[in-house]
Amino acid sequence: MKICVCVKHVPDSAAKITIKGKNQFDESINFILNPYDEHAVEEAVRVKKQVGDSEVIAVSVGKKDAINTLRSALAMGADRAILIKTNIRADSVITSRALKAAIGQDGKPDIIFTGKASIDNEGFQTMYRLAAALNMSVASNVIAFSLDQERVLVECEMEADARGIIDMPLPCVIGTSKGLNKPSYPTLPAIMKAKKKEVKIIDLESLAIEKPMSSIEILELKPAVEERSSKELKGQPEEVVMQLIRVLREEAKVL
Amino acid sequence: MEKIGILIEIKDGELKKTNFGVIAAARDDCHELYAFLLDGSGAEFKSHLAYYGVQKIIDISSTEGPLEWNPVSWSIAIIHAMEHLGINTLLGLTSSQGKELLPRIAAYLDAPLVMDCTDINLTEHTVNKSQFSGKTIATIKANGLSYIYGIRPNAFEEKPAPCEAEVIPYQTGPESEGLIVKEIKQGASKGIDLSEADIIISGGRGMKSSENFRILFEFADVIGAAVGASRVAVDAEWVPYSMQVGQTGATVSPKVYIACGISGSVQHFAGMKTSGLIVAVNTDPEANITKNCDYYIVSDLFEIVPILTRQIKEIVGEDQLTGTK
Ligand SMILES: Cc1cc2nc3c(=O)[nH]c(=O)nc-3n(C[C@H](O)[C@H](O)[C@H](O)COP(=O)(O)OP(=O)(O)OC[C@H]3O[C@@H](n4cnc5c(N)ncnc54)[C@H](O)[C@@H]3O)c2cc1C
Numbered sequence: 004m005k006i007c008v009c010v011k012h013v014p015d016s017a018a019k020i021t022i023k024g025k026n027q028f029d030e031s032i033n034f035i036l037n038p039y040d041e042h043a044v045e046e047a048v049r050v051k052k053q054v055g056d057s058e059v060i061a062v063s064v065g066k067k068d069a070i071n072t073l074r075s076a077l078a079m080g081a082d083r084a085i086l087i088k089t090n091i092r093a094d095s096v097i098t099s100r101a102l103k104a105a106i107g108q109d110g111k112p113d114i115i116f117t118g119k120a121s122i123d124n125e126g127f128q129t130m131y132r133l134a135a136a137l138n139m140s141v142a143s144n145v146i147a148f149s150l151d152q153e154r155v156l157v158e159c160e161m162e163a164d165a166r167g168i169i170d171m172p173l174p175c176v177i178g179t180s181k182g183l184n185k186p187s188y189p190t191l192p193a194i195m196k197a198k199k200k201e202v203k204i205i206d207l208e209s210l211a212i213e214k215p216m217s218s219i220e221i222l223e224l225k226p227a228v229e230e231r232s233s234k235e236l237k238g239q240p241e242e243v244v245m246q247l248i249r250v251l252r253e254e255a256k257v258l
Numbered sequence: 259m260e261k262i263g264i265l266i267e268i269k270d271g272e273l274k275k276t277n278f279g280v281i282a283a284a285r286d287d288c289h290e291l292y293a294f295l296l297d298g299s300g301a302e303f304k305s306h307l308a309y310y311g312v313q314k315i316i317d318i319s320s321t322e323g324p325l326e327w328n329p330v331s332w333s334i335a336i337i338h339a340m341e342h343l344g345i346n347t348l349l350g351l352t353s354s355q356g357k358e359l360l361p362r363i364a365a366y367l368d369a370p371l372v373m374d375c376t377d378i379n380l381t382e383h384t385v386n387k388s389q390f391s392g393k394t395i396a397t398i399k400a401n402g403l404s405y406i407y408g409i410r411p412n413a414f415e416e417k418p419a420p421c422e423a424e425v426i427p428y429q430t431g432p433e434s435e436g437l438i439v440k441e442i443k444q445g446a447s448k449g450i451d452l453s454e455a456d457i458i459i460s461g462g463r464g465m466k467s468s469e470n471f472r473i474l475f476e477f478a479d480v481i482g483a484a485v486g487a488s489r490v491a492v493d494a495e496w497v498p499y500s501m502q503v504g505q506t507g508a509t510v511s512p513k514v515y516i517a518c519g520i521s522g523s524v525q526h527f528a529g530m531k532t533s534g535l536i537v538a539v540n541t542d543p544e545a546n547i548t549k550n551c552d553y554y555i556v557s558d559l560f561e562i563v564p565i566l567t568r569q570i571k572e573i574v575g576e577d578q579l580t581g582t583k
Binding site for chain 1: 269327330352353354355357358361362364365366368369370371372373374384387388389390391392393394395396397398399400401402403408436437438439440441442443444445451453456457481498499500502505506507513514524525528531534535536537543548549550551552553554555556557561562565566569570573
């Protein structure tokens with residue numbers, strides 16, 4: 004079985020984002036494997052072990068440094084990797100087309116795993132666009148996954164802790180959520196071994212993707228205003244609670 | 259004036275309150291509003307929707323009756339209805355259902371999509387949304403032939419704008435493309451959904467155990483709030499993941515967010531920083547959350563929360579007696 008995992012190199016959520024110019028940010032900060040994609044890699048490796056005779060290929064669209072994120076995926080157990088290199092910050096339309104082209108060149112997979120969202124752009128859509136481009140079924144927010152011959156059975160998170168049980172044919176695209184598994188931290192030998200695994204680099208331009216009809220343009224980035232006045236409510240417990248209730252009533256008008 | 263489609267969400271047979279914010283966002287400068295309902299309840303909610311300014315209610319069903327929930331057939335039905343009515347712009351909620359349907363529709367139409375919009379200009383096709391765990395606000399322009407937007411629940415105030423509404427039935431063929439919804443398992447969590455609540459009370463590491471969350475649920479019951487949690491409380495398995503607020507959990511914008519025993523990490527803030535009022539109860543006056551909230555109380559949550567519940571109960575009780583609210 005051929006399993007692809009799409010991963011993204013994203014700024015660490017603890018890093019400070021400094022805006023440069025109108026719509027850029029200082030990228031000399033720590034970048035990581037997108038947290039939701041860890042669950043995708045973990046599940047791909049788990050399925051490979053379960054099925055046997057399978058291969059896991061990690062694929063990323065990103066700048067040169069995204070190779071580090073691919074190495075993380077390799078250390079978690081992916082067999083080889085493909086970096087689709089570009090200097091632009093590709094939107095989800097371009098990203099899904101690039102993934103389709105590179106994955107197509109490599110040979111059609113049976114399953115494609117990816118995280119349910121990236122923590123930088125929070126677009127929630129690349130897996131759906133990729134599935135539409137490849138004419139595959141897709142389910143996202145997946146918290147349970149099992150394989151049964153030519154079909155997969157997944158549980159998807161819905162509102163208020165409800166779960167949708169979905170049955171789909173292979174090949175398909177799966178967007179993984181947090182409850183699916185607990186990603187294992189790579190061991191030192193696994194990290195060393197990952198350095199020797201193959202990473203194929205393809206230039207985005209060389210994929211000759213047709214210019215899409217739609218696009219998303221970031222016109223401006225602004226720091227989110229964070230200032231809140233942080234007033235302390237002081238006094239004995241009964242008194243502070245009374246003050247809080249006054250706030251809820253008069254200021255927030257929720258009582 | 260353009261025709262704008264709005265994907266309306268129903269929960270437990272009721273119109274979700276957060277729909278009205280989406281309708282307000284869609285009206286912008288008086289567009290013609292088309293509400294899409296897929297569960298056969300179009301006629302039932304006519305007066306509610308008309309009160310908020312919806313002129314056309316598109317009651318979508320299949321030739322075999324109301325559509326059973328299936329994200330593929332629902333998406334295709336909406337696309338067919340949009341095409342039939344000549345609608346190029348669709349708005350919905352960035353909710354569980356919205357996250358299932360809007361990207362599918364955008365992918366089929368090859369249309370640009372921005373989820374979690376906090377501001378919108380339908381004429382310019384520009385929106386604002388937060389990025390990088392809420393650290394920046396991006397102004398984004400969508401280019402394409404049609405446009406799909408997911409609105410952050412509670413980002414827009416509901417605005418009544420009564421008008422006359424007409425219910426238009428629309429039938430599509432039953433369609434399924436390989437994906438079968440076998441069953442929907444209802445969750446254990448009861449009460450109000452995080453994204454729907456005006457008030458959220460959340461617990462973190464300071465809650466110390468699963469049982470202790472009971473005091474938050476008691477508060478929530480009295481006032482009609484939802485209960486949330488930090489990742490620490492979820493990872494410790496005190497509460498289910500569906501309650502996690504933050505970067506890798508739910509993004510919420512209630513009128514009031516009360517954080518109990520939560521330090522206020524960047525990742526937690528990412529999920530609740532656009533709340534109306536943030537209140538913290540924390541024993542540590544130096545906790546990060548006390549520097550970036552509206553009000554904080556330096557005290558033991560196990561002391562404060564039960565008093566809060568009791569005092570509110572008294573007020574609610576009095577109001578019921580005197581018949582005011
Ligand atoms: C990639 C990534 C994603 C993450 N995503 C999320 C996310 O989505 N949501 C999230 O919440 N976190 C997330 N985190 C984790 C985050 O970094 C913090 O570890 C977490 O938010 C801390 O939870 P906490 O505030 O409950 O615990 P702590 O930081 O330990 O704070 C506990 C607080 O409780 C107070 N306290 C203790 N006892 C009491 C008492 N009796 N009364 C009052 N106060 C008391 C303490 O003073 C302290 O301030 C993420 C981290 C990473 C790396």
